[in-house]
Amino acid sequence: MYVAAKGGEEAIQQAEQLYRHLNGPLTLELVRAIEQQLPYLIDRVMGEGSLYAPELAALALAQTGGDLYEAVLLLRAYRSTQPRLAYAQPVTPATMLTVRRISAAFKDIPGGQILGPTLDYSHRLLRLDVLDGTAPAETAPVALAADPAPATYPAVADWQRGQQLMPPLPPQPPLEPADLPDITADNVLFPAPRAHRLQALARADTGGILSLGYASMRGYGLIHPTVNELRLGHAEVQVTHPITGAAFSAGRVRVSQAEVVTSGGSKEAPGLTIGFAATLGWNEVKVIAASTLDMEMNQPEPHPAHTEEFVLYHTEPVEASGFCIHFKLPHYVTFASSLDNLRKVIATFYSADQPAQPAAAQPMKQATP
Amino acid sequence: MTHPAFTPAEARQRDTFLALMWALSYPGRTATLPAGDALAGIGEALLDLETTYYTPDAALAALLARSGARRLPPDRAAYHFYPQVDAAALADIALAAVGSMLYPDDAATLIIGCRLHSGAALRLTGPGIPGEQRCQVAAAPELWSLRARSPFPTGWDVFLVDGLQVVGLPRSTRLHVDAL
Amino acid sequence: MSHSTLAALATPRADYSYAFLDAFARRELRRRTLKAIAIPGYQVPYASRELPIARGWGTGGLQVSLALVGPQSVVKVIDQGADDSVNAANLRRFITRMSGAATTTDALQATILQSRHRIPEEILREYQTLVLQVPDPEPLRAVQSDSSRAHQMHADADYGQMWLVLYEQLVRYRQYLQGASYPSLVNGRYVISPSPIPRWDTPKLHQAAHLTLLAAGREKRLYAVPPYTDVYPLEFTDVPFQVEDQRDWRCRHTGVQHKFMNELPLADGSAGYELSDSGYQQKITAGTAPGATYYDDQGNFYHDGYLKPPVRPE
Incomplete structure (x- = not known):
């Protein structure tokens, strides 16, 4: 077996290690403290993660430094691997x-x-x-x-x-x-x-x-x-x-x-x-x-x-x-494809021998890639 | 780092699936299934609690039931298994779901035991085939007239199984039967 | 056998299935893949499990790759054409960590190629599988945002509004404006988004020897372009579809022309160019003879007559 290019892999490993270093150590005590003392946060993550597991939710929160969306993703991904053992009776x-x-x-x-x-009537x-x-x-x-x-x-x-x-x-x-x-x-x-x-x-x-x-x-x-x-x-x-x-x-x-x-x-x-x-x-x-x-x-x-x-x-x-943060990924191929069109439009309408204007000054309409 | 175990069951199911995938991708060409009972192996690779099947064969039904899939009558089952095509099988196949224009994926998949390399000469064209593909299938000719009733994208997808050899006939394949 | 406690029924906590997905998920993906191949271009809905990779970062393609992969597989993963892109590296790392598959940067050695936004320059062979990551599988989204109505339009092969958009572009700008994801007709029946590949790559799907599987994780749809299947970009007969015009661009590392290039802004205001396909560039740099390419060194596409000379309406 030989392995594909290494530069990217080295970079992502170091980036993850830097993140974990700045977050501080991940310990059992931290997980227990989150589980016992932040019940409403645990509830929110379990609800959105659709996995009732306070201990795992606390671990997810500790592991992500409290980034809620990351914690929910951790629970959902873990949930994907779990078998369905039984169906519970309806609750009335x-x-x-x-x-x-x-x-x-x-x-x-x-x-x-x-x-x-409740805190409803607290100051x-x-x-x-x-x-x-x-x-x-x-x-x-x-x-x-x-x-x-x-x-x-x-x-x-x-x-x-x-x-x-x-x-x-x-x-x-x-x-x-x-x-x-x-x-x-x-x-x-x-x-x-x-x-x-x-x-x-x-x-x-x-x-x-x-x-x-x-x-x-x-x-x-x-x-x-x-x-x-x-x-x-x-x-x-x-x-x-x-x-x-x-x-x-x-x-x-x-x-x-x-x-x-x-x-x-x-x-x-x-x-x-x-x-x-x-x-x-x-x-x-x-x-x-x-x-x-x-x-x-x-x-x-x-x-x-x-x-x-x-x-x-x-x-x-x-x-x-996930979709929102995916826009951080490189999009330079799709961008290049759009630039190609833009250059052709400029060449068609604004070059020296073609002073014409586009038929209507409206934004170019196309599906977002 | 060691990866999760590649169990014999997973190996068998994956090999079966790949044979089916390539059979469907290159219609008329033969792909090879892993050793064992071919029809039961296909059942193992495709069926589970979330699916339904039909077979007129009691012994095969007992094997397929192990998957947890539900056995339903031929007009409602998603996967049909016929060890051979006889008159009774043709009557069942005539009931198999062909899907709708809105949901063509609701169509049944037929797994049919038959003799390949003898019988009627088929000429196939369409996706997966550069030019034209020929193959021989010994099966009741009524099978092809039943198949021709459903216009694309409706219609069932067929796997023809002879021993460990499998040939795929997706609904997208246009089929011409040469006179015997 | 006795299961007297819930704990006895549960699997051990750290035990992942082969290729991560549990047997049910894998089987479901495989069933849907077969349907997709049988109905070229039809978007087959599937359950789409959450993976330990952010949603929208290639989880659709990743699920398909995980349903296909085995210990003997050879996997190539690229993003924007590059094997070394951080996202490609991450997906490749996950596939091998969960499957033990070998990896490669050579498009011709790979059995499974997972890609975001590119198809390699070298002509892929029979029995290779190209898995394209798809952010939005619905080519009709721009004209019909309601997915149920768009589904009905596909059922009716009602693509009139797509043609109208192209016509409006011609009237206003004398050319088609769609950049990547150029809508294309598969097997004369379904219009697909070929995923956000540049127009340069779209013709490579037409009558290709390999199998292409396209999967959207968030949107839970997968579809296929089987081998040897007609794929035509939407175009009016008198105004042909055009690929990106990079005829004068030359790779600054290899001197190669007539392959898809990255344009790199330079400090002096000019631009430099380099091959987008890093595996192909690697072969040229190493002095290894690359395989035949879809576009030859003069820029001619390998299916004669498929790409027509550009014409603009007056």
Whole structure:
């Protein structure tokens, strides 16, 4: 075996080593600290990486110096190599172990508004006393409630369905899990199956979903979303034992889900229209924006930036970031090909014996290579 | 640095795939499959949980089932395996999916056992063929009239297998049968 | 055999499959590749797994190469024609790390050539596979950004809007303006993007002895130009398609002309030129006789009459 040219290989090895040198040592302690102390960052990376593995997410963050897109790519690439061992049972709101659950649609709801852990009503003041070394050593304890809150709560939408404010859920035929459309293995064609859409939203780039969702909320959409229910909690991963056939829990995952509603329902079915999104990890801004987009995508003629194809293609974090940074790669062959055309146009229209002007002073139109 | 292991199963599946790829790239030319049961080997290389197959042959069906692929009736199966072309096989082949103008890739792939180098003389033209390629196939002539029903880009892709020899007939090949 | 725990069912964490892709992914790519060969120019959708290389950096081509490669393969990887480009070096390093394949810079020795933006100058042989990395597989994107509608236009062979774009260019500028990725008709049926190769390379796909596979990782489409298949750039009969005009350019290292060149701006305001195909240049520099080339030393293309003399509309 002989080996192709070496110069490029030497350069990329040194560049990687310089990057790692400046980032500092990659240690087990660093990975553990990230895993334990940056849970929301871990959640975001796991959600976009569509791989629930806090330890691996922490490793990915440590290994990339906190570059989110790089960390997500690491998880996705690792995920590609893993076999599918089993299909988990569906999680319903009624069985989700809920720690936070609020509705903006009603003052109070069956089961109550559960504020849970949140910074929503905190003052966003930097804790400079920590830098001064004068901060109290321990965080203030949380007072225990007289009665423990229940672990599960009914869905707000079920009450609305009971009131005929919302159409009943369509009947669910029993489904072979293997027949579920799977965005990691199928080609996405539009209009996409609902499973593809919800999977794409679950894996979507938080920033991208926020940006498009905000555009809809701010006025480029037709809908004012009302947060019907927002939940954070834990879901049991119920799988069937391959030998005994018994159902058992393989563990719990942190999940978020949001339902937004609008009264501007479709003409065929009067009543509230609902948008839904869920993701792995606790990420409220993502599920609120995503559920708004879900509702917007169901409109007969959404804004061009809120069509299903536009939203799903352009909020895919690995593809969007990868393509964006690929423009760093050399493009001098394609550039040379364009320059050749430009020189011919200049020669045709601006040479001494050809003082003519192009028929219209418009930019040259061609497909971008 | 050592690379991940190149297992015997992967070697066999890769060799099978390359034989099929070159057979399809140069229609009418013979490619050689790795040793073993040719039809079952092709099944091993192409089939898994995500695919479907059909074969009228019970023994072969049992081998193909090991891939995890689902056995479906001939009008719905993506990969068809026929140890030989008889009247019953022709009736099944007549049902095989040919795809649509919108999704020509929905067409079935037929793997057919037959005698090569004897029988009807075929003259082939089209992609993969400089000028014209000739080959001989001993198969029921109705196979060619069934094939001719679907205009490109619809139609099935065919692998003709004789022992370890395989000839590819993609739907893009124009086929003329010389009188016997 | 007993699998009493989930851990017993899982594969060990550090254990990668041969050529990285798991058996399912590899089989799926192989099935789609066969379909692509059978329907020349048709964009076959495929699952497109994430790889440990940034998306948009050749992951489509890389997946196809990984589905083909074996320990006996000889792999050449180029970017902009150069084996030594950092991106080419990185992809080559990954393929060999995962497969144990040998590597080469010699286009004629390679069994698999993965390339971004170029086709080598030497005429490829039968049973060689050229894998072209594709950023955007859809030649209709500029006239139809909705991919479902573009798919329907391909089904109907409805390419009228492509012709209209070319016509508008002729009216305004008296010439075609498409640079690289020149849209081309394959087997008289499907218009493809030949990937962002320069127009110089597009004719090399026509009635070629080798197999060309084109794959887009992000866009999840792969398509093929089988050997000995007609490939014609879109052109009006009275205004022929033209390759880049580099007739007066001479490689400053080898003195070679009539091959695709890199233009290098010089400090004195002039320009220098060098061969874009680094493997070809390496042979000339080493005194090794290169193989026959698609364009001879006078610039004549090897299929007589395929390239027509340039004409501009009045």
